[in-house]
Every structure is written in structure tokens, then in C-alpha cells.
Amino acid sequence: MHTYTLPGTDLRVSRVAYGCMNIGGTWDDTPLSTDVRESASRAIKAALQADITLFDHADIYARGKSEKVFGDLLKASPGLREQIVLQSKCGIRFAGDPQPSDPQRYDFSYEHIVASVEGSLQRLQTDYLDILLLHRPDPLVESEEVARAFDALQTAGKVRYFGVSNHTVGQIELLQKSLEQPLLINQVELSLLHSYLIDEGVVANVSGVNSTLATGTLDYCRNHNILIQAWGPLAGGKLFKPNAEADPALSKMAQLVGQLAEAKQTSREAIVLAWLLRHPAGIQPIVGSTKPERIATCALADEVALTREEWYSLFTAARGGRVP
Numbered sequence: 474m475h476t477y478t479l480p481g482t483d484l485r486v487s488r489v490a491y492g493c494m495n496i497g498g499t500w501d502d503t504p505l506s507t508d509v510r511e512s513a514s515r516a517i518k519a520a521l522q523a524d525i526t527l528f529d530h531a532d533i534y535a536r537g538k539s540e541k542v543f544g545d546l547l548k549a550s551p552g553l554r555e556q557i558v559l560q561s562k563c564g565i566r567f568a569g570d571p572q573p574s575d576p577q578r579y580d581f582s583y584e585h586i587v588a589s590v591e592g593s594l595q596r597l598q599t600d601y602l603d604i605l606l607l608h609r610p611d612p613l614v615e616s617e618e619v620a621r622a623f624d625a626l627q628t629a630g631k632v633r634y635f636g637v638s639n640h641t642v643g644q645i646e647l648l649q650k651s652l653e654q655p656l657l658i659n660q661v662e663l664s665l666l667h668s669y670l671i672d673e674g675v676v677a678n679v680s681g682v683n684s685t686l687a688t689g690t691l692d693y694c695r696n697h698n699i700l701i702q703a704w705g706p707l708a709g710g711k712l713f714k715p716n717a718e719a720d721p722a723l724s725k726m727a728q729l730v731g732q733l734a735e736a737k738q739t740s741r742e743a744i745v746l747a748w749l750l751r752h753p754a755g756i757q758p759i760v761g762s763t764k765p766e767r768i769a770t771c772a773l774a775d776e777v778a779l780t781r782e783e784w785y786s787l788f789t790a791a792r793g794g795r796v797p
């Protein structure tokens with residue numbers, strides 16, 4: 474697996490990253506079971522064996538249990554913390570937190586951001602996060618308040634670098650105008666089955682296509698050296714399920730992915746991820762499989778080269794028709 478220095482940092486990151494959302498088991502208050510712990514340990518070992526260096530978390534994953542099980546693994550592996558890049562997110566609050574009548578909501582207040590990071594550090598059993606992302610845009614955001622929280626966390630040595638997730642261009646600019654620290658990452662949903670951010674650039678101003686919602690997010694991030702991380706890059710495995718080739722909505726794509734995997738002697742997962750890697754924005758897929766053998770086949774994406782014609786054939790199958 475190739476690694477590179479994330480622009481504007483001293484962090485060495487792998488082209489493919491590992492997402493820890495699914496390693497903590499169920500999203501409730503049940504304690505971590507031995508089964509979940511063993512499965513998490515196998516998944517993290519497989520990711521490390523594949524030379525993945527960046528691990529993505531959020532305070533909410535499995536209600537904190539994903540960070541907790543990862544923290545226990547870190548504690549049991551002296552020296553590992555310094556070899557990896559640890560990223561977490563904050564800003565989403567569950568219904569009932571803390572009052573039973575409180576709704577599910579976003580919270581970019583100073584108090585919540587700082588308290589969330591304290592919780593993540595405690596669960597991960599580390600003194601610092603390499604990267605903190607704001608999870609989903611908060612309509613009530615006050616950028617000066619976020620700036621105060623980022624300054625406090627950075628000055629205390631608790632967070633080294635910052636970014637966002639699911640943010641539009643305008644939302645990034647609104648934050649950035651108050652921040653001392655550059656926003657280095659925007660993590661967005663992106664895959665062959667969810668390629669709107671790529672498609673919008675192709676259909677902008679085409680007759681009969683409503684492109685008024687186009688945000689230009691990918692081009693903006695590329696122009697401003699903001700790394701695009703792709704969440705859901707395998708689209709939850711939908712293209713690989715046994716019935717995919719029989720499903721009219723998926724069959725063309727599933728067949729093409731299978732053919733390319735055979736021709737290039739690689740896995741179908743690798744082809745789907747290589748489609749993201751081929752994009753010149755330097756997209757970093759965040760793979761969320763918990764199965765060691767699947768994590769290994771995903772890592773093969775780094776070795777796959779797709780031609781322009783192969784990339785467009787996959788894109789055409791994904792969008793259900795040729796480009797304009």
C-alpha cells in the first residue's frame with residue numbers, strides 16, 4: 474500500500490483508510506462482548522497487515538464502543554499509537570442526550586466539541602487525536618465558537634489537525650473564515666453507487682437536468698488542497714451480493730465490475746475502490762468491512778490501474794447512461 478504525506482501536515486497516510494464504525498458491535502448500552510472484541514482485533518490486524526495507517530472513528534460509533542474497543546487494542550500494543558494516524562469526529566448528538574425529551578441533533582458549540590474530544594481521548598486511551606472532523610453540518614453553527622474550540626484543543630495538544638465531513642463549499646468557507654487552522658479534509662459519501670458529487674460536474678448546465686443543487690464540492694476541495702475522504706466506498710457491499718447481477722438496477726455495474734476484476738486478476742472490491750482512486754482529486758476511500766479477508770482484498774485497489782476508458786465505462790454503468 475502506498476503512503477504519502479497529507480499536504481500541510483507531517484502525517485503519513487495510506488491511500489486507503491480503515492473506518493471503525495462497525496467494529497464496536499451494536500449501537501446500544503450493552504457492554505462489549507468477547508466476540509465483538511475478537512472480531513475488532515482481527516479487523517484491525519488485517520488493516521495493519523495491509524499497511525493501512527489511517528483509522529477513522531466518531532464519538533457516536535456504536536455509542537462509543539468502537540473507540541473503546543480500539544483503545545483497548547492500542548493499550549495492548551505498545552508503540553502502535555505512534556505508527557498510526559487516528560482520526561475521530563464530533564458534532565452529532567443522540568435523542569435523549571442528556572434529557573429524555575432532547576431530539577437527535579447537531580451541536581457545534583464550544584462545550585460540546587471540547588467535551589466530545591475529551592470523551593474520545595478517554596475511550597481511545599490516547600493523549601491526542603491526529604485529526605478531528607466535524608461530523609455533519611450544524612445549521613446553528615457559529616464559526617467563531619468553533620474557532621475557539623479548535624484553538625483550545627490544539628493549544629492543549631489534544632488535536633493536531635482539523636477537517637469536516639458532509640460539508641458543502643459554502644459551509645467550509647463559513648467555518649474557514651474564522652479558523653486559524655486550515656480545514657484539511659472533507660469526508661463525504663462517494664462510491665460507484667453514490668456518485669452524485671462527480672456527476673454534478675458533468676451535468677452542470679445540461680438542458681433538462683436540474684443541476685441547481687450542484688455544489689462544486691470536489692473541485693473546490695481539489696483547488697484548496699482539501700483531501701476528499703469517501704465514506705461508504707463499497708456501497709455497503711450491494712454490488713457484490715449474489716443477487717446483484719440479477720437486479721436490474723445493479724446488473725450492468727455488477728457484471729462490468731466482475732469482468733474487470735477477472736481481466737486484472739484482482740478482487741471486485743478492488744475495482745470499485747480503484748474507480749475512486751483513479752480520480753485525480755486524490756480521493757481516500759474509508760473501507761468499513763469487518764472481515765479480514767475482505768479488508769485484504771480491498772487493499773489490492775492500490776495496485777489496480779484503470780484506463781480512462783475503463784473508468785468511464787464504470788461511470789456510464791453507474792449513472793445509467795452515457796455522459797452528455
Ligand code: NAP
Pocket residue numbers: 491492493494495529530608638639660661703704705706707708709710711713714759760761762763764767
Ligand atoms: P463500506 O465500506 O462501503 O461498507 C461496509 C459494509 O459493507 C460492511 O457492513 C460490510 O460487511 C459490507 N460489505 C462490504 N463488502 C461486502 C461484500 N463483498 N459482501 C457483503 N457485504 C459487504 O462503508 P461504510 O461501512 O458505510 O463506511 C465506511 C466508514 O466510513 C465507516 O466505518 C466510518 O468510519 C465512515 N463513515 C462516515 C460517515 C460520515 O457521515 N462521515 C458515515 C458512515 C460511515 P462486512 O463487515 O461483513 O464485510
